[in-house]
Amino acid sequence: MSARRHPLRSVALGLVILWSIVPIYWAAKSALQTESAARSRPVEYFPLHPTLDNFRILLSGQGDVAVGIRHSLLNIVIECTAATAVTVTLAALAAYAFARFTFRGRNVLFYTVLATMAFPPNTTLIPLYRIMSDFGLVNTYTGIVLVYVSGFLPLAVWVLHNYFASIPTSIEEAGRIDGASRMQVFWHLVLPLAVPGIISTALITFLFGWAQFLFPLVLSTDLSTQPLTVLIAALQGRHVVPSTLMSAAGLLAIAVPAVIALAFNRYIVSGLLAGSTK
């Protein structure tokens, strides 16, 4: 198909953009309104009298809700960062081994790791909960991070493996000839080349961590470790939290992933497609 400018194409692209943005826009509009303005008839499609009250309450208010939201925001940042750091480190080491070495059991292990990606959360949720509880790790950062890491490793290993495999081996060969050990070659020669892949993996892993709900719902029983996603869902059902405040809280919860996705979309896309785009 040659690059024909079909008039409908722009309309279609516009629809695609609208489709992706409308719910976010609506929440933003609602967050900037007072509750009575939000409920007024006819519905305001644009905040006519915008107010930053909802955000002020969330960020500096002293009520239970606001304090809880700030605490859980801290929790989610800690949990995602820790999980990402551990996952990327371990996955990089293993992926390099899978890409560059042959050893007994390599294929079995490699495909087993990948196969666990297909396990529905169902199969591991309850036993993981019981394992964590046996070790006293329920409602601890450690427990949650360990569970996240085990879930994110397969994809991280896959993505990094593809990156390492796509790096020509001549560089490592040269390094080995110069007398460097294999780990030195890895650390000084290969890793710098794989930085884009590592960034992609880290970003994707971080986003997965941020999106977790069912696992932390079960593994974190109170505010000391609950991530923002779990708290927000609980607020939906509780006393009445005004819909505008809920929208503001929702925006807060998506702010970080949205910024990451927009700013680093090239890394994310290339990581997900692991070297198959031009």
Added chain:
Amino acid sequence: MKRRQARVTRQRAALAGLTAVALLAAGCSAGGGSATASGASTDFSGVTITVALPADSPPAADLAAFTQQTGIKVNWATSDWDSLQTKISAAATANTYFADVTNVDWSRVGQLGKLGWFQPLEKYLDANSLKADMPQLGSFTLNGHIVGVPYDSSYMVTTVNTDLFAKAGITTMPTTLDEYTNDLKQIKAKGVVEYPLNIPFAAAEGLSTYWYETTGALGGTVLDASGKPQFTDPSSPGYKAAQWMVDAIKGGLVPPGNINVNDSQGEQTLMAQGMAASTLSDYSGLINSLYNVKDSSKVTDKIQYLPTPGVTGPAGNLSNPDGMGIPKQAKNPAAAAKFIEWFNSASTQEDFSGLNGQDKVWGSSFIPSRISVVEKLAQAGGLADGTHLAAMLKTASPVFPQGAPTWYPTFSNAVYTNLHAAATGSMSVADAISAIAEVANQQARNG
């Protein structure tokens, strides 16, 4: 062979000896450090306990007074009721700590007691003196063990917006359920409010308790002493109650959006905003803590308690007191017990009810569990519509006379999901009833 046996025997003896020493040591230290009911406060300095209840925390000044008295700091964790119950189960089955004091709901006493998830309180508290002032302590006791202490005398009660009733031309308040229903229809017909009745049809615990109360209004109970359903016959009170509730939403007495509204939302967005004229099964104490509070309510001084409209005249009320107990895995059970003792002492309950100044009031629909305090409150005029309340308190009875069954959560889940489905029209009342009965029968069979 003999030599090995001798070695094993010696090892066993050593082990026994060590165990004895350890037990002795533990016994000694427990004896020395235990806090008696009026013990020294220095035992607990620096201790922090976590209190997880489905309610907002009392004023900081109250808690600060407790800390000053005992040295124990309180970390208050609010949660919604449904998630809190899941947390309690999760922590107990995982054997992990999540709080030192938490909610023991009247409906969970059976389950919690049987599973041994809460520490028996009789060793920390003076049961006899407590029982005299707190008649509901009985329903929190299982096999002689006190599983929890009720901190309020909550019971289900009918609330009415007298203003809206008057606007529709109703001069005498209804005493039977038929009169009540007709009055609501009149309110709707006269255009006073479009949807006069509030029933929280969201699939949550509030729907279950509404059904129990309505069944009670019609003169029946839902389960018998052995857990068998009493509502399967179409002429039984439970069946009729379910039919009445579903007909109300189908007939336009209840807002269609109530499909997604739970009890707190209904209270706060409908009753308190003057959009509903009545809630058949509301919670006692709400007039004080919500409907008369200017910041949250548009109907101050307009809401009253109505004796439950029954079959031929007023019916009784069912009690659903909230309690608190110490989970098995609590880190500081002795400190937790001190907290429970303080929280439920006469002086603290007086503070919470506002007898000693507005700044000490605990706003969570609070009618104290101690009769002595309720009487003081009624006398001082501190209980809105106190005459009605006190009278009904005397006749309130438990939902399950023999205590809630151990499988109550499963039962309640069946109740609210099926009643919700019947209200959406995706199943008939008859099918919903038989689905609920099936669950009850199955659970009762398994014991």
Added chain:
Amino acid sequence: MSAPRGSARPTPRAHDVGRGVVVEGDRFDGATSTPRPPRRRLDALPYVLVAPVAIFIVGLALVPAAFTIIESFFKVDALDPPTRFTGIGNFVEIFQNHTVMNSVANTAFYVVVGVGVSTVLAIAMAVLLQHPFRGRGLVIAILILPWALPGVVEGILWSGIFDPNSGLINGLVATFHLGAGNAVLLGQNQLLTLALIEVVQVWQITPLSTLLIFAALQLIPDEIYEAAVVDGANQWRSFTSITLPLARPGIAVAMVQALIATLNIFDQPYVLNGAASTGASVTMETYFISFQNLNFGQGYALSLLVALVTVTLSLVVVRFVYRKVEL
């Protein structure tokens, strides 16, 4: 883990070397380009490198999965101790449980609608983006937003749109005089509730499908299209005879990831419709059975069934949709 699935297959690379596969352009590798007898001395380094990952996977993925499989044949109920063998007892109870069966029906709806709609939308969007144009990068960046956001919060965002009083849909209905504009969209009518919940999930899973199909489309050389035009094919013909067949690998992977996501849906119905049975999914039922009813044995059995269905359906999709494409 609610992790979208992997990506298109990589072209043969270094790791294939050493297994008798000769690959162009490789000069050095860990092994030679022809099979060679195993080394005498055990090389510890690779094992050290993969050990941590292996430990995690074995300990926190394989062991729990094995646990689930084994314990699903036992009665593990906190209210009915002790734990005892019960054969297929749990499975029988599941099939007799109306609530569970209802959630299975709901989930079937989610799967069929979710996979169908998201795949069609993804193909359309991928074709739209197939050829470079100014601003394509920006469109892609915006496009992946729904994928990047937590499903739970997406539920909250959309419930703002569905709200009877202040929602966008009711607002539009009122503005265009199509009705009163205060209809209760969620929870009243089962079909509508299911559909709306799935709309939110489709919103979330389509971006990844789009990217996967987009990647497959990138591998199609322009020459093929040009040749088709020369032969007189119109746009639609090009699409059905060239684009679709050659995109099949990408479509297959997209469908599998959508399948896994829809089969395991939890966040959206939980947030949008709570515990009501109207929209309850199988994963929600597993959660309630385990953590509310405390019947862990039944929870394991249900998990196992879902896992088996997932694997089976994924294999079916791969068998019928995937086709190795040599370009």
